[in-house]
Amino acid sequence: MPYTSSMLVDLKFSAQEFPTIIVNDGSVETVEQAKLWVSENVESLKKELGCSGAILFRGFPVVDAQDFDDFFAAFEYPNFTYKESLSNAVRVNHTEYVFTANEAPKGVEIYLHNEMAQTPIYPGIISLFCENAADHGGETVICRSDFVYERLLAAEPKLTAELEAKGIKYTTMMPAQDAPESGQGRSWRGTLSVESITEAEEKLGSLGYSWQWNDDGSLSAQTSALPAIRTLEAGRKVFFNQIIAAYSGWKGVKDNPSKALCFGDDSEIPKHFLETIVGIANDVSYNLLWQDGDVAIVDNNLAMHGRLPYSGDRKRKVLVVLGLE
Ligand SMILES: [Fe+2]
DSSP: OOOOOOTTTTOOOOSSOOSEEEEOOSOOOSHHHHHHHHHHHHHHHHHHHHHHSEEEEESOSOOSHHHHHHHHHTTOOOBOOTTTSOOOSOOOBSSSSOEESOOOOTTOOEEEEOTTTTSSOOOSEEEEEEEEOOSEEOOEEEEEHHHHHHHHHHHOHHHHHHHHHHOEEEEEEEOSSOOTTSTTOOOHHHHHTOSSHHHHHHHHHHTTOEEEEOTTSOEEEEOOOBOSEEEOGGGOEEEOSSHHHHHHHSTTTTTOGGGTEEETTSOOOOHHHHHHHHHHHHHTEEEEOOOTTOEEEEETTTEEEEEOOEESSSOOEEEEEEEOO
16 A cells, blocks of 8 residues: 555644644554655654644654664754763763663653753754653653743843843863763763863863863863853744753752852852742643653754653663754
8 A cells, every 4th residue: 555644734833832742643654654754744844843842753663773763864954973962971872873861870850951051062953762661750851941931031030131141151070980870970081072181171172161170080161151041033032051950950059059050250040040940940841751662853942851760670761863953
């Protein structure tokens, strides 16, 4: 039987709808057909993604890392590899482009963030594939960055304007060796793609960081002022950063936020403002409870993501591909 599919009737191109969910009606039976379906509809799908910020594809015949690589490739986003990133999470590659989402243990929550927004180099697109869902929990939390900005501006207009005007500096600690048990345990050699201290310092200097070597061989590095609120096309403003992940998740930062975060002019970010940000983001988050075979594509400029803890014997396996727009 020839392949035909008319599964796009529900696209709304609405900026209020989040996320978009497309369920295979059975007309896409093979990976080859899935690739063809994406290729045929790629313009509509990208337009929808630009409006809603995230699309979940459910019930498509995507079973393993290679299928996922093929499915994502049909969108023809230029690739953004983990190696060239400055991501501080430990990950394992499954194909040239597909890698594990985060090796952090199941009890550890990964708090909301725009991917790699704590570095000057970040992807425009993040796609996640659930090969094995957890028995319990393990939802990927997604949260619209423009919704957060709008509510934050209403709740704290002065501090939000200050955040936008000054930007933000992040201080991170990169261990001497990979520490997979940590959500941010990638060594400085891995993070910076270098072999020596001299190379590390050259790289940090070229990226505008300041840094300090610690007695245990780890490296503390502070970014230059990075934007924390960005303006996208058509004036759409987004809360684009890693403030929540740093404040809620990085070691010791909740008690002492200035350890990792400050405004771009080195002044302190008030703790009550950080708490307000976390509360607002929680209010507008969507918890994506995975089913095996689900693929989600998230516009990294428009939406943050995170991961809830999980439990049970089943090994949760969620894989990631990054792309440039
Ligand atoms: Fe992430």
